[in-house]
Amino acid sequence: MKILLAKPGLDGHDVGVKVLAQALKEAGFQVIYSGLRKAVEKILDMAEEHQVDVIGLSILSGTHLIISENMMNSMNKRNLKIPWVVGGNIPVKDVDQLMKLGPDQVFPTGTQLRDVITYFQKLN
Amino acid sequence: MVKNKNKKAIKDVFLESGLKVKAVYTHEDLEKSGMEEELPGQYPFTRGIHSEMYRKRPFTIRQYAGFASPEETNERFHFLLKNGQTGLNVAFDLPTQCGLDSDSDEAFGEVGRVGMTVDTLKDFEIAFKNIDLNQITVSLTINGSAIVLIAMYIALAEKWGYDISQLRGTAQNDILKEFIGRGTWIFPVDKSVKLVIDTIEYCAQHVPKYSPVSVCGYHIRESGANPVQEMAYAFCIAKAYSDGTLKRGLGIDEFASRLSFNFDIHGNFFEQIAKFRGGRRLWAKIIREEYHAQNDKSCWMRMIAGGGGGGLTKEQPENNIIRSAYYALVSALSGTQTMALCSYDEAYTIPTEKAAELSLRTMQILINEMGICDTVDPLGGSYYVESLTQQFENLIQEEMKKVDAWGGIEKAIESGKIQESVSRQAYLREKGIQEGKIPKVGLNMFKREEEVKPVDFHPYNQEAAQQQVDKLKLIKQNRNNDEVIKLLNSIHTHATAGKNLMPSVIEAVKGYATVGEIIQTLKDVYGEFQEPIFL
Numbered sequence: 094m095k096i097l098l099a100k101p102g103l104d105g106h107d108v109g110v111k112v113l114a115q116a117l118k119e120a121g122f123q124v125i126y127s128g129l130r131k132a133v134e135k136i137l138d139m140a141e142e143h144q145v146d147v148i149g150l151s152i153l154s155g156t157h158l159i160i161s162e163n164m165m166n167s168m169n170k171r172n173l174k175i176p177w178v179v180g181g182n183i184p185v186k187d188v189d190q191l192m193k194l195g196p197d198q199v200f201p202t203g204t205q206l207r208d209v210i211t212y213f214q215k216l217n
Numbered sequence: 218m219v220k221n222k223n224k225k226a227i228k229d230v231f232l233e234s235g236l237k238v239k240a241v242y243t244h245e246d247l248e249k250s251g252m253e254e255e256l257p258g259q260y261p262f263t264r265g266i267h268s269e270m271y272r273k274r275p276f277t278i279r280q281y282a283g284f285a286s287p288e289e290t291n292e293r294f295h296f297l298l299k300n301g302q303t304g305l306n307v308a309f310d311l312p313t314q315c316g317l318d319s320d321s322d323e324a325f326g327e328v329g330r331v332g333m334t335v336d337t338l339k340d341f342e343i344a345f346k347n348i349d350l351n352q353i354t355v356s357l358t359i360n361g362s363a364i365v366l367i368a369m370y371i372a373l374a375e376k377w378g379y380d381i382s383q384l385r386g387t388a389q390n391d392i393l394k395e396f397i398g399r400g401t402w403i404f405p406v407d408k409s410v411k412l413v414i415d416t417i418e419y420c421a422q423h424v425p426k427y428s429p430v431s432v433c434g435y436h437i438r439e440s441g442a443n444p445v446q447e448m449a450y451a452f453c454i455a456k457a458y459s460d461g462t463l464k465r466g467l468g469i470d471e472f473a474s475r476l477s478f479n480f481d482i483h484g485n486f487f488e489q490i491a492k493f494r495g496g497r498r499l500w501a502k503i504i505r506e507e508y509h510a511q512n513d514k515s516c517w518m519r520m521i522a523g524g525g526g527g528g529l530t531k532e533q534p535e536n537n538i539i540r541s542a543y544y545a546l547v548s549a550l551s552g553t554q555t556m557a558l559c560s561y562d563e564a565y566t567i568p569t570e571k572a573a574e575l576s577l578r579t580m581q582i583l584i585n586e587m588g589i590c591d592t593v594d595p596l597g598g599s600y601y602v603e604s605l606t607q608q609f610e611n612l613i614q615e616e617m618k619k620v621d622a623w624g625g626i627e628k629a630i631e632s633g634k635i636q637e638s639v640s641r642q643a644y645l646r647e648k649g650i651q652e653g654k655i656p657k658v659g660l661n662m663f664k665r666e667e668e669v670k671p672v673d674f675h676p677y678n679q680e681a682a683q684q685q686v687d688k689l690k691l692i693k694q695n696r697n698n699d700e701v702i703k704l705l706n707s708i709h710t711h712a713t714a715g716k717n718l719m720p721s722v723i724e725a726v727k728g729y730a731t732v733g734e735i736i737q738t739l740k741d742v743y744g745e746f747q748e749p750i751f752l
Contacts, residue, residue, distance in 0.1 A: 102326075102327065103311035103312065103315050103317075103323065103324075103327050104311060105395070105399050105400020105401050106399070106400070107400055108398070108439070108440050108441060108643050111640040111643065111644070112640070112643050112644045112647045114752055115641070115644040116647075118752065124752055125752070126750055128750055129400045129748060130315070130400075132323070154311060154327065154330060154331055155330055155331070155677060156326045156327060156330065159325070159326035160326070203531050203532065205651055206647065206651055207651070
């Protein structure tokens with residue numbers, strides 16, 4: 094299974110996404126990391142180019158709702174049907190609202206690495 | 218027999234730096250550390266950079282602030298000053314940090330979210346309204362676009378009639394650490410360093426009391442580095458800026474005393490104190506022995522310390538109040554010049570006013586009730602602390618040699634070597650926490666079922682963001698746009714010719730050229746950094 098981990102928006106906090114990337118790699122997944130400050134369109138280009146099975150967005154600056162809405166619109170426009178998930182500094186109270194924007198799962202602040210790994214293993 | 222059993226009963230203790238801790242330290246360890254003759258205020262400054270330290274004046278309290286609009290930020294500044302704060306630490310929003318204007322597409326949804334928005338000099342005029350720039354010291358937490366914001370602060374002071382040769386203040390302006398952690402880099406590594414050196418050179422010549430760079434071990438540690446690497450990488454970075462400045466023809470004593478450091482606290486209590494004491498001694502020796510500084514002040518490792526976001530937890534967030542109080546104690550026992558604490562809610566949001574006030578009170582209690590200011594370096598002479606201090610000095614030195622072997626700090630960052638090693642450690646640490654091997658109270662021990670509590674998340678103010686965009690539009694209409702084009706062209710010419718850009722950037726901000734316009738001009742000349750991906 095191939096996973097694209099991406100950093101949309103301007104937020105430069107990449108400790109979490111890099112930690113997750115290593116954990117997923119150790120769990121046997123193939124991981125591609127986008128690097129910082131990638132526009133949603135660029136992330137989707139990468140997803141198509143590498144034919145990934147799932148996209149993970151890491152957002153810590155509080156822009157998760159706006160970015161996810163962009164993500165939903167851009168995916169609809171491209172008629173792309175890749176599962177995607179959102180993690181980072183996401184308050185629990187925003188999870189329901191976020192889920193309405195189309196991600197397959199949201200991992201709010203405090204999620205354990207093993208829970209994310211288990212989730213991807215189930216997708217497999 | 219009994220003795221043997223006891224020996225088996227105690228576990229080995231290793232610090233994050235890898236040092237093994239003995240159960241008992243004695244006079245013998247103190248002798249080995251060889252520092253009986255040292256005094257505070259005297260080279261190599263292990264015991265502190267001033268002879269009387271807090272007895273003369275307590276450390277400066279400088280909490281981080283900066284909310285959305287310049288108008289709100291101004292209100293917050295007045296609130297903090299009224300509450301006894303003596304310095305201002307300004308946070309900027311991400312578009313400002315990345316050199317984008319509020320009306321750019323990429324800024325949508327980010328304007329004013331994590332700090333103050335600055336598009337033009339007008340925003341500084343609003344933010345610092347009715348604040349006497351001679352009475353306070355302002356610290357600008359800005360890196361990628363620092364040259365513009367420093368130019369703006371100088372332009373503001375000039376415009377308001379201050380003598381800039383007397384102007385004090387600090388900018389973070391440490392771009393090399395941004396490539397390791399935090400990530401608000403813009404230009405390629407060498408050009409980024411060139412801009413930092415421009416600010417150092419300009420300030421040394423025209424604004425000599427301004428501290429143009431605060432080298433940040435803090436963010437490197439927050440990104441996963443251990444305490445030894447935190448100090449070693451910061452020193453390598455400070456040396457890179459110094460080397461570049463020397464190449465411009467300045468002497469070490471003309472600028473070294475204005476360089477300062479920003480360090481992290483979380484982790485083992487005594488290890489942190491030894492880190493600062495050993496680091497201070499090593500830095501003094503580097504500047505004196507390698508750079509041949511004559512002036513004692515050039516050898517000072519001046520620092521801001523107190524925070525340690527990486528040590529805080531979202532679980533049982535009130536525990537962070539206690540952690541922060543210990544961090545404050547560590548910082549004071551380590552002889553810090555300035556203190557800023559993380560607020561207890563900082564693990565998941567921008568500090569609320571209540572949380573920020575608690576941090577302020579924590580430091581005030583330490584200063585006023587605990588006797589922390591009574592005597593200098595109260596742990597000096599401790600068998601344990603002195604022994605650790607000595608070992609830290611050696612460890613940091615060894616770690617710096619590793620960076621040299623990678624071809625120096627700039628090369629090691631360009632290739633991603635440092636980022637890779639730091640991020641590997643972040644992974645091991647997180648794994649250690651999640652597996653319970655690194656104890657965190659409330660997270661992996663002494664847990665309780667979290668009652669679902671509404672968290673005071675700092676709300677995003679869409680209206681204020683729109684007002685900022687409208688204000689920018691108005692400024693762009695009312696300024697002399699022909700003049701702005703000329704000013705930007707002048708920056709372009711100077712950048713192409715490799716000249717110091719401070720004079721042309723100061724002129725441009727005075728003409729209300731925007732942060733985004735100036736940074737774009739420089740991108741046209743320098744290009745942008747291509748991030749190394751190492752998975």
